[in-house]
Amino acid sequence: MFRDITAPYHFLESWFYDRAVAPAIAEMLDERREILGPVLDAMSAVGRLLDVGCGGGHLLVSLSRSHPGWMMTGLDLSPDQVRRARKRTNGPGGQMSFISGSALDMPLDADSFDAVISVCSIKHWPQPARGLEECIRVLRPGGALMVIEVNRDCRREDGRAFVRRQKVPRFLKPAAMAGFRWKIAARSLSIHDAKPLFSALQLSDITASALPGMPLWMVTARKRISRNETEVGRA
Numbered sequence: 001m002f003r004d005i006t007a008p009y010h011f012l013e014s015w016f017y018d019r020a021v022a023p024a025i026a027e028m029l030d031e032r033r034e035i036l037g038p039v040l041d042a043m044s045a046v047g048r049l050l051d052v053g054c055g056g057g058h059l060l061v062s063l064s065r066s067h068p069g070w071m072m073t074g075l076d077l078s079p080d081q082v083r084r085a086r087k088r089t090n091g092p093g094g095q096m097s098f099i100s101g102s103a104l105d106m107p108l109d110a111d112s113f114d115a116v117i118s119v120c121s122i123k124h125w126p127q128p129a130r131g132l133e134e135c136i137r138v139l140r141p142g143g144a145l146m147v148i149e150v151n152r153d154c155r156r157e158d159g160r161a162f163v164r165r166q167k168v169p170r171f172l173k174p175a176a177m178a179g180f181r182w183k184i185a186a187r188s189l190s191i192h193d194a195k196p197l198f199s200a201l202q203l204s205d206i207t208a209s210a211l212p213g214m215p216l217w218m219v220t221a222r223k224r225i226s227r228n229e230t231e232v233g234r235a
Contacts, residue, residue: 053103076098104134146220147194153190
């Protein structure tokens with residue numbers, strides 16, 4: 001991945017991400033659950049949620065504890081990550097399934113999810129616009145889309161705060177910080193890069209912002225409802 005950021009994680013990368021990085025991301029989002037408000041508001045008690053680039057399933061496991069009625073699906077390019085997710089979700093409540101596949105060509109039906117979320121994945125997509133089109137395709141009309149990613153222009157202190165959360169020995173923290181700064185953030189997107197990707201798609205209610213105190217940006221939107229669909233709903 002350090003050579004080609006779009007390549008699937010190999011075993012050691014999957015292990016490190018699963019043990020050190022993903023828990024730190026999940027911890028940040030769990031502490032600031034209001035960040036996920038647009039997704040939570042879009043879901044009914046028995047809604048369907050898709051996590052694109054789900055890794056080892058940490059986010060879905062966390063959400064399943066407070067929303068056991070949701071049908072949740074995780075998609076990841078790495079078969080090793082999918083295996084970890086399936087193993088991790090043997091115990092928690094909720095109805096979860098995990099599949100291996102590309103964000104650019106999802107093996108999922110159109111209009112089948114109430115919300116789609118993707119956390120720290122879009123930088124790995126060879127064609128980000130194509131991946132977003134796929135996210136929109138599988139969303140029902142009016143469904144919510146949320147994309148969170150490392151901000152290439154994040155403040156150094158926010159990057160340090162994130163690395164401090166990572167589950168690595170203290171003596172490895174400087175190396176982890178260097179890897180985050182030069183191999184992850186520098187090869188990610190800035191919020192200014194991201195905005196045009198979303199504005200060119202069939203989306204409404206687009207909001208984009210850097211997340212305070214985090215080395216991340218977030219874009220939320222809804223799948224546009226066509227005039228025909230609106231007329232059918234009124235009939």
